[in-house]
Amino acid sequence: MAARQSSETIISPETGETLTRGVRPFTVIYKGESMTVDLPGYYPASQGEGVHVGDDMAATDAALRILKEKVDGVPAPETIRRMRTKLKLSQREAGSLFKVGENAFDKYERGLIEPSGPTIQLMTLLEKHPELLDELR
Template sequence: MSVRKPRYCLQCDDGTELKLKIQDMTVQANGITRVVPEVAGWHCPQCGEVEFVDQDGSERHMAAMNAVWEEASAGESGSLRAIRKKLGLKQAEAGRLFGGGVSAFSDYERGKTQPHKSTVLLLKLLDRHPDLLKELAPALVRV
C-alpha cells in the first residue's frame, strides 16, 4: 500500500479534503438529473467535485453531462415555442422583436441554434407577465 498525499478540493478552496473512492455521481442541468453509477475518483464530500482516476469514469460522466444538456435544451426549445404562442407571436414576428432575424425562432424551436441567454430571460419574463408585450411592441399585440 502506498501512502497518498491528501488532495484538496480546488472548487471549495477551503481545505476540504477529497476522498478516493468509488461513488455514484449526480449530474444536473435545468432541473434534469442523471446518476452516473460507481465513478472511481477523488470525490469532494462538500461540493460533489471529482478528479477522475480513470478514463471510464470521466467518459461516463461526460456522456451523462451531454445527455442532460441535450435534454435540457430540448425542453428549453419546447418552452420557447409555448411562450411565443401564448404571446400570440408568429416566428418571424418574434425574430424581429427579439432580434436574430425572421428565421431565428424557427431555428431555436427546432434546436438548430441556441437563443442568447437574454432572449430566454426576456421570454420567461413575458411568460409570467404577458401584458408587458404591449410595452415592447404595441403593434404586435392583438388581444
C-alpha cells in the first residue's frame, strides 16, 4: 500500500523525496536591482529545489512589478489603482478618457497587462495636475 500524503507534504516528481509545505527566502533581480521575498512552496529537508503550485509565485510577480516601477517607471497595479481613484475615475471612465479601451484599467490593476508609455505619462501628469482632467473630458 502506498504511503499516505497530507496536504502539507507532496512527493517530488523529480527526486521522489518528500517535500513539506513551507516558506523560503527568494531573491528577485531585475536590471541590477534586487528584492528578497518569502516564497511559499513545497521544499525538501535539504536545501534542494522546491515545487510551487497555485498562487505560490504571486510573491515574486509582485516583487518584479515593484522593481519594474522603480527601475523603468512602469507603475505597479496598486499604483495605477491609487492614481485612478485619486482622480475619482471608475475603471471604465479611465479607459474611455485615456482612449485605451473600457476594460484596460481592469487589466492594468490586475497585473495582466502593462500600460503603454504614453498612458503612463498621462496618468503621471494627471496625478500631479488633476485640474487638467476637465480639459481631457
